[in-house]
Amino acid sequence: MVVSVDRGRWGCVLDGDPDRPVVCMRARELGRTPIVVGDSVGVVGDLTGSQGSLARIVKVDERRTVLRRTADDTDPYERIVVANAEQLLIVTALADPPPRTGFVERALIAAYAGGLTPVLCLTKSDLADPAEFTAAFADLDVAVLAAGQGDPIDAARDLLTGRVTALIGHSGVGKSTLVNRLVPDANRATGVVSGVGRGRHTSTQSVALWLPAGGWVVDTPGIRSFGLAHISTDDVVAAFPDLAEAVEDCPRGCTHFGPPADPECALDRLTGTAHRRAMAVRGLLADLASTPDWA
Template sequence: MASSRPPRSGRALDEDDVRSRANPRGTRPRSKQRPAHEDAEAGTVFSVDRGRFGVLVDDIEVNAMRARELGRTPLVVGDHVGVVGDLSGATDTLARIVRLDERETVLRRTADDSDPHERVIVANAEQLVIVSALADPEPSFGLIDRCLVAALAAGIEPLLCLTKSDLASPDPVLTQYAPLSVPALVTRRGDSLDELRTHLAGKVSVFVGHSGVGKSTLINALVPTAYRATGTVSAVGKGRHTSSSVVALRLPGGGWVIDTPGVRSFGLAHVGADDLLWAFPDLEDGATQCLSGCEHLAEQAGCHLDAWVREGHATPARLAAFRQLLVSR
């Protein structure tokens, strides 16, 4: 604190007369070195809820928070992490997540095709189960196409699961996606899920689909202790949101299923235009015959894909779906 006492000599004060009290705090530069946490135990995030993370460590469910040194690093279900602190899993205990391991796969989406902000849904998934009802609500080919693009762009194997076959025939949907050679299976309420269990065994699979298509009903049947909320479809044909959080559940026979809230849209702003062809292999060879720089939007502009369809290599519906995705970007 500077002295305000006038000098005895009567001369004017200058800067040499000002005395400042040393600040006991903040005088020592802060070190940027962070603890290595070499003793951190390996774990996997299985749930996220308002800043708290459920982490499985050696088969023990641990409640954890993100350590300060991770800053704002986003953590999602499926992440492999390093954890320190109380790992007993006892009530009212809290561990710290101090390390995020490199992700092998990342499934992400944007709110819409113009949204520049990516939203990571899950990490380290091996399989994307695209659940679509055959009726109540009607199949959304647009959402299926988008999920296929997102899966293939992320290096995740897609699986098409069609529910409510007691209400409508699966043939139109199966015909639509037959050229892709994507595995597809059909279910109805009360039927055996053995075929689905075979596809899920030993893998980390994430379920995605509109609300009301039966995702949570399937997961409750696969994991009897899941108790995932289920709901009906509204009178306007749109599903009511049931599951409200992403959670990973261990399958009794080995493997994991990750349930996600029902989505109304699946933006692909993070996927390049060329990557869209990954979900349309029936059009890919035809696109290679287009002139360099072709935007694949119209035959009048020199696109060869229309001729490719007339030659019987793909269907008009598939070409229309591809162009719809291109235009919506």
């Protein structure tokens, strides 16, 4: 498993064991094949992990999940943030800086399209009531964790233990502080920024950190923008089995936005919980179409 990337060198752990680290280079035959944190790779050569030793990555396994983003909504170049994570912990502050639903919506869409289970983690919950902010995502059944300064993090530990979880968030929302609470010897740099998406990014490289009770958290650099040029409405709907089955009855070319653009969208014929979830997903898609990528 790749746990770090730095200037043409990849830190890996053998068989997922944090006590068996090796440093690797990419084999020439792989060319420019992207290798990111979370990738499962095949390595050969010196696997002792001793000082100065260097193994070679000769194979990148097929990814089970992929968290991707683009620089903006017009950029066709996809950047892979993390591979093979099971969960995406979307870290947002309830105050200082104020929360932005736009970023959370984009992160949710990226998680659904990439096969990750999203979890909303609210920092600084001691400064503001989370109820109003989380109400916007209630029909999506997204798990919510409170991580204010005075909040215990037992629930977060339980949810993350034994799994690979990626953490994303704007700079200054307390992501690195949370990581340091979860992994006491992580020593992730923390700092203060002047606003959402501005200021010094306290984490400059993605790195996978081993949790004391097992599992990995992947701390990623603070996000300035979150473009989703690579994602279609079908990618998002496909993440919900009941909605994916329903849209099989949609006419060809349906974008699932509903009337007036799609007067015959099958999502409108759903009832009960499925209909509420469909409307919540449709709301995500509508907000995505109208919200700038830095929100």
